[in-house]
Amino acid sequence: MDIGISTFVWVSPFSSASFDILQKAKDIGYDVIEIAVEDRELIDWEALLKTCRNLGLKVTVSGAFGMDRDISSERPEIRANGLSYIIDCLEIANELESPVFGGPLYAAVGKTRLVSEAQKRQEREWCLENLHLAVRRAEVLGVTLALEPLNRFETDMINTIDQAIALVDEVKNDRLKILLDTFHSNIEEKDIPASILKLGDRLVHIQANENDRGTPGTGHLDWLGIRDALQTIGYQGSLVIETFGAPSKELARAASIWRPLAASADELAGEGFEFLKKTFCGRAAPLSG
Template identity: 30%
Template structure:
């Protein structure tokens, strides 16, 4: 099992300090957001390794309302621009020697469809993801499709949706992600979701029902851990929560962000290691 943590959850904390904090808390892996032009990726990889960290994967940069980053955009020109930008993100994963790119098929923050119905938007998204598979295969990188709750994205919200996407794309380099925070909103049975996706789930994001650290909400994690053990999951477990505060798309919650996230990172990792030991 690889235990990782998402760097973006530390808000405005400089990336060098984030690396230092999470390494000191016992992490060996870290996930970054694929903001392609924000970093010199070779230098970032070197800096991570100086802190005894491997960059496990990157989270896609696809924030709404930037339509040129939306793989399910109604405008074919925008969709192709999004595909081209995602190819650059795949290249960044390769540079940092990562294993995967997390892909949200419809831009994060876009909570309305653009076509006549959800099926039309899904068709556009699936076509766009399929255009990334050759590059993913060439670089031995997995495209990991993440369902996000209906308040944050509009077409891939639950385990049924992500299963539909991976089956339609039908490529060995396309897998699925489950996130306990989003599952708590969207799934009827969280344990069943793992059983349903047992052949496809590549990454699991952990956060509690209030998106705080593990154990600080009401999710029954013992059932989730049981389901993960039942399917023999031993891949990528990633801690992705937020300090309390408004704005779900901005991790910066004020001067206490760094302290709170450092605390969540430590106590959540301890729990995960105990549960999966």
């Protein structure tokens, strides 16, 4: 199983000036770097692909869904911008040879309100309309959309695995599957291993985060149960640490990041890798460099 780490651990937004973290990830031993696309104009994509290839790093791509990238918004121009962003990221994922593009595709992070059932139904219809369009492009590019449930404090739309399954199954396309983030599941699911078993082959990507979004292995998550459930369903994707070492103001507000989550990003990356490698791959690889 490949072990990965998100650029969010070190920097936000990721840019060409941040390419040094690719070498850091490789030196620690990571197989995968997850590129968080906040502003595509900040990144030299050709140079990024060349650097990752030279380092032997695989790539996955994740999204940053601010309020102007909401495919279920009441405002049609925002829905259009959200769809355009998803399609742009699918193109980027294809270029970087990423098998997935993941995130809360359905709405903006931080959009939390108590709304009527009629409004919920309408927003769901707008979401479905745009997801159907997005999967058509995903089919052409050979990239899978990975829809991520978020906890109740970050979205009012898709919080649980059951809600995610219902939405994905309604689209009925193999290019739309589910991303499970163990941080969010710790809040919303009664039993994370059981949730993994329920997902089965709908599960295409894992963000392996501790219950407090700190270093994996330092909290109370049932990592052995998670490992055994993944083995049971034959999961073949990556395990990626995604936490926030230096969040932008918008990201900090949306994800409620008000304090450091570890002594340093480098420490979290190194210790988190050692834990995940030992737990999920049966051995801990020594740090190099």
